[in-house]
Amino acid sequence: xxxxxxxxxxxxxxxxxxxxxxxxxxxxxxxxxxxxxxxxxxxxxxxxxxxxxxxxxxxxxxxxxxxxxxxxxxxxxxxxxxxxxxxxxxxxxxxxxxxxxxxxxxxxxxxxxxxxxxxxxxxxxxxx
Amino acid sequence: xxxxxxxxxxxxxxxxxxxxxxxxxxxxxxxxxxxxxxxxxxxxxxxxxxxxxxxxxxxxxxxxxxxxxxxxxxxxxxxxxxxxxxxxxxxxxxxxxxxxxxxxxxxxxxxxxxxxxxxxxxxxxxxxxxxxxxxxxxxxxxxxxxxxxxxxxxxxxxxxxxxxxxxxxxxxxxxxxxxxxxxxxxxxxxxxxxxxxxxxxxxxxxxxxxxxxxxxxxxxxxxxx
Numbered sequence: 001x002x003x004x005x006x007x008x009x010x011x012x013x014x015x016x017x018x019x020x021x022x023x024x025x026x027x028x029x030x031x032x033x034x035x036x037x038x039x040x041x042x043x044x045x046x047x048x049x050x051x052x053x054x055x056x057x058x059x060x061x062x063x064x065x066x067x068x069x070x071x072x073x074x075x076x077x078x079x080x081x082x083x084x085x086x087x088x089x090x091x092x093x094x095x096x097x098x099x100x101x102x103x104x105x106x107x108x109x110x111x112x113x114x115x116x117x118x119x120x121x122x123x124x125x126x127x128x
Numbered sequence: 129x130x131x132x133x134x135x136x137x138x139x140x141x142x143x144x145x146x147x148x149x150x151x152x153x154x155x156x157x158x159x160x161x162x163x164x165x166x167x168x169x170x171x172x173x174x175x176x177x178x179x180x181x182x183x184x185x186x187x188x189x190x191x192x193x194x195x196x197x198x199x200x201x202x203x204x205x206x207x208x209x210x211x212x213x214x215x216x217x218x219x220x221x222x223x224x225x226x227x228x229x230x231x232x233x234x235x236x237x238x239x240x241x242x243x244x245x246x247x248x249x250x251x252x253x254x255x256x257x258x259x260x261x262x263x264x265x266x267x268x269x270x271x272x273x274x275x276x277x278x279x280x281x282x283x284x285x286x287x288x289x290x291x292x293x294x295x296x297x298x299x300x301x302x303x304x305x306x307x308x309x310x311x312x313x314x315x316x317x318x319x320x321x322x323x324x325x326x327x328x329x330x331x332x333x334x335x336x337x338x339x340x341x342x343x344x345x346x347x348x349x350x351x352x353x
Contacts, residue, residue, distance in 0.1 A: 002221050002252030010138050017134065027129070031138070038254040038281035085277065085313040103284070105255065107136040111129055 006039055006105070007047035011057065013107055021112050028061040028111035034104040035069050069102030142256055145224035149231075149259025154349055156236040159342040160244065162258050164282055165266035166275075167248030170292040172200045173325040174266060174334075175243055179207035181335055187238055191230040192245040193222040200245065210234065221252035224259060241342065250275070254282040261345050262286075268293040269300055273307035276314045283314045288321065288337060295324035 010031070018026055033039050041064045052058045069082040073089035074096050080089065082102070088095045137143050153160045163171045175190060182188055189210040192200040201213035214222060214230050227244065244260060246253040254263075265286040267275055270293055276283040283289065289311050297304060304322070311318050321337060323330035 002219075002255060005219065005221075005223075005252075006138060006255070009141065013136055013138055013140060017136070021132075024130075036281045036284050038251050085280075087313075087316060103281070105138045107134045107138060109134055110132045112132055113129060 001043065003040060003043040003047045004051070006044055007051045010044075010048065010107075011051055014057070014060075014110075017107070017110060021110075024112040024114050026060060026110050026112055028063060030108040030110070031062060031064045032067055032104040032106045032108045033064055034067045034102040036103040037105040039105055041066055065108060067102055067104055070100040071097040072100040073097050139255065139257075142224045145228060146257035146259040149224060149227055150261075151259075152236055153242070153259060153261065154345070156239065157342075157346060157349070158236055158239045158242050159262075159338070159345055160242045160258070160260040161338070161341075162244045162246060162253075162260035162263045163266060164246045164250070164253045164263060164286070165248060165268075166250045166271065169248070169266045169268040169271065170325050171245050171248070171266050172203055174290060174292065174323070175204055175245060176207070177323075177325045177328060177331050178243070178335070178338070179204060179209055181331060182207075182209075184208060186240070188241045188243070189234060189239055190243045190245065191222075191227060193226070193247045195219070195247060216247060220247055220249050221256050222246050222258060223256045227258050241338065250279040250282050254279075254285055262288065262341060264288045264290060266290045266292055267307065267311075269296050269302040269304065269307075271302075273303045274310060276307070276310040280314045283311050283318065286315070286318060287341075288319045290334065291320060291322045292325055294322045295327040295329060 014026065014029055033041055045062060048062050052060065070079055071082050071087050072079045073092060073094050075094040076089060076092045078089060078091045079100050087097050089097055165171050190204050191212050191214055192204060193214045193216060194200055195216055195218055198213045201211045204211040212230050214226050222244065244258055263286040265282050267289055291307065308320050311320065321330060321333045323334055
């Protein structure tokens with residue numbers, strides 16, 4: 001059970017990101033967790049609630065995108081989801097395929113209310 | 129409402145420290161191996177056998193992690209190499225900060241190999257980069273052959289699986305072929321060495337693997353410089 005440590009690291013990361021939006025309020029955080037990350041999403045949600053209880057971050061919504069393991073076929077370049085540890089390409093049957101994702105433990109996005117981008121660091125901003 | 133895309137690792141602070149450690153290890157030509165297993169699979173015994181097989185002048189050190197007690201450090205110090213215990217006081221894994229602190233007072237240029245014995249746990253240590261060159265997972269035949277399927281993260285991230293306690297195979301219902309197949313299903317490129325630390329079997333292959341792995345690291349570095 002290391003999700004408590006992960007939740008604390010997550011809070012640190014969010015607090016660092018928040019410095020970029022001094023005028024805004026972060027309302028939602030998108031998290032990407034791969035099936036090979038070794039992190040249980042329910043345990044992490046539980047720990048997150050414990051970590052932010054009674055803090056300014058309590059209302060923040062944590063949205064977890066659980067990512068399956070993906071491989072890419074060396075022969076036909078198709079990217080596919082690996083199910084039941086079967087890494088052979090489902091299209092052409094090639095058995096030599098390359099790991100293409102599924103070990104993520106990343107902050108994917110923030111949703112910020114009323115913010116003015118602060119400096120050049122605020123990249124990839126899109127209005128919804 | 130603005131959505132701001134990020135590509136930030138949740139453990140970016142740990143990863144930053146781990147990158148610094150990796151850089152220090154490589155600069156000083158130190159092969160760092162991070163040993164991970166469930167409790168009782170034989171990490172400490174594997175290290176005992178490793179240290180007793182080394183030339184006494186080998187420049188090797190061990191950081192050994194546990195939640196409590198100095199027992200493992202006491203066992204490992206008998207061989208005359210520098211050993212430091214990291215007691216986490218409850219934390220189920222080692223992180224890069226603990227390694228950085230554990231290395232204080234040691235001169236890396238006096239080492240060629242550093243073993244990190246992680247806290248016994250197949251889950252949590254897999255999330256934490258310690259700056260190692262290789263993660264090594266130890267599985268014993270007293271466990272189940274489906275462990276790689278149940279704990280894919282660590283088998284996926286390990287370069288090598290050391291299959292320990294093979295002397296017990298006649299006495300336990302462990303299908304070694306299935307265990308190896310399961311490890312390769314999770315991680316097709318994983319290397320596998322069968323040993324019995326208690327009976328001192330298979331250790332030549334293990335010692336050779338370590339030597340070859342350090343050579344590989346030095347060659348990779350020479351190619352870059």
